[in-house]
Amino acid sequence: MKIMDILLMYIKAFTVGGVICSIGQVLIMKTKLTSARILVGYVTAGVILGALGLYKPLVDFAGAGATVPLTGFGYLLAKGAIDGAESQGILGAFTGGVIAGAAGISAAVFFGYLAALLFKPKMKS
Amino acid sequence: MSNDYAARYQAMVSRLAPKSDMLNGILRAFFVGGLICMIGQAINDLYNYGMCLGADATAAATSITLIVISALLTGVGVYDRIGKFAGAGSIVPITGFANSVIAPAMEFRREGLVMGVGAKLFTLAGPVLVYGISSSVIVGLIVCLLK
Numbered sequence: 001m002k003i004m005d006i007l008l009m010y011i012k013a014f015t016v017g018g019v020i021c022s023i024g025q026v027l028i029m030k031t032k033l034t035s036a037r038i039l040v041g042y043v044t045a046g047v048i049l050g051a052l053g054l055y056k057p058l059v060d061f062a063g064a065g066a067t068v069p070l071t072g073f074g075y076l077l078a079k080g081a082i083d084g085a086e087s088q089g090i091l092g093a094f095t096g097g098v099i100a101g102a103a104g105i106s107a108a109v110f111f112g113y114l115a116a117l118l119f120k121p122k123m124k125s
Numbered sequence: 126m127s128n129d130y131a132a133r134y135q136a137m138v139s140r141l142a143p144k145s146d147m148l149n150g151i152l153r154a155f156f157v158g159g160l161i162c163m164i165g166q167a168i169n170d171l172y173n174y175g176m177c178l179g180a181d182a183t184a185a186a187t188s189i190t191l192i193v194i195s196a197l198l199t200g201v202g203v204y205d206r207i208g209k210f211a212g213a214g215s216i217v218p219i220t221g222f223a224n225s226v227i228a229p230a231m232e233f234r235r236e237g238l239v240m241g242v243g244a245k246l247f248t249l250a251g252p253v254l255v256y257g258i259s260s261s262v263i264v265g266l267i268v269c270l271l272k
Contacts, residue, residue: 006170009166009170010163010166010167013159013162013163013165013166014159014160014162014163015159016162017158017159017161017162017163017165017218018154018155018156018158018159018162018214019155020158020217021154021155021157021158021159021211021213021214021216021217021218022151022154022155022158022213022214023213024154024158024212024213024214024216024217025150025151025153025154025155025212025213025214026147026151027213028150028212028213029146029147029150035216035221035225035249036225036249036252038213038216038217039216039217039221039222039225039249039252039253040252040253040256042217043253043256043257043260044256044257044260046257047257047260047261047264048260050264051264051267062162063166063169064162064163064165064166064168064169064187065159065162065163065166067165067169067184067187068161068162068165068187068191068218068219068220069158069162069217069218069219070217070218070219070221070222070253071217072219073219073222073257074257074260074261076184077257077258077260077261078260078261078264080261081261081262081264081265081268082264082265082268084265085264085265085266085268085269085272086268086272089269089272090265090266090269092265093262093264093265093266093268093269094262094265096261096265097257097258097261097262097264097265098258098261101257101258102185103184103185103186103188103189104185104188104189104192104219104222105254107188107189107192107193107223108192108222108223108226108250109226109246109250111192111193111196111223111227112196112223112226112227112230112246112250113230113242113243113246114196115196115197115199115200115227115230115231116227116230116231116234116242116246117234117242118200119199119200119201119231120231121231121232121234
């Protein structure tokens with residue numbers, strides 16, 4: 001049965017992740033939003049949905065299908081800020097979000113820097 | 126007579142084409158975005174069940190792994206090709222965020238290591254972090270007020 005549960009989780013992750021990305025595609029095609037605005041919109045939406053307690057059920061349901069899209073990063077920031085505010089007050093409100101998102105932020109900066117040093121940009125065709 | 130058919134056919138194509146483009150784009154975004162999330166789930170399971178990391182460590186390690194994969198694929202130019210096919214399917218996942226950090230940093234390397242790579246690294250990451258962190262601080266402050 002455990003194998004079936006894991007398999008089901010993959011299907012949920014695929015479906016929910018796919019739907020979240022499809023919504024982004026509709027926004028791009030309907031409104032001509034740039035990818036920067038899509039990313040900003042998704043992160044902010046994740047923070048708001050996380051703060052309202054609406055995103056956690058989706059994470060519990062779909063796992064990586066909800067955490068891998070950038071809304072999941074927003075959810076992580078909101079969750080960290082809320083936990084921080086509850087345990088440490090105003091100081092925690094400021095530190096909690098970035099602490100929760102630290103792995104993603106540091107990895108993106110560090111490996112981004114490394115990749116820029118190691119790889120030559122391709123010519124645009 | 127055949128010209129008339131050709132003209133009507135062209136009219137029909139131009140009437141129908143945008144819609145199927147839309148559907149096509151949505152399906153591609155769905156498939157690739159879903160696939161990236163499923164790979165994320167597999168990496169997650171590997172850390173969670175395979176290495177028995179805790180929930181927080183698993184989530185952090187999964188993010189870092191996806192970012193490394195995205196950095197490599199961006200570096201060799203494969204991620205851009207995936208992006209041309211998948212649209213939002215490659216932008217919305219955290220791999221797309223990593224790509225948006227790395228691509229401008231690579232491109233502006235010739236402007237130097239500080240103002241080229243160092244500054245352009247944040248071309249897209251900057252706005253994301255500004256809005257993400259600021260809104261999380263607001264959420265935290267609201268929680269403080271409500272306590």
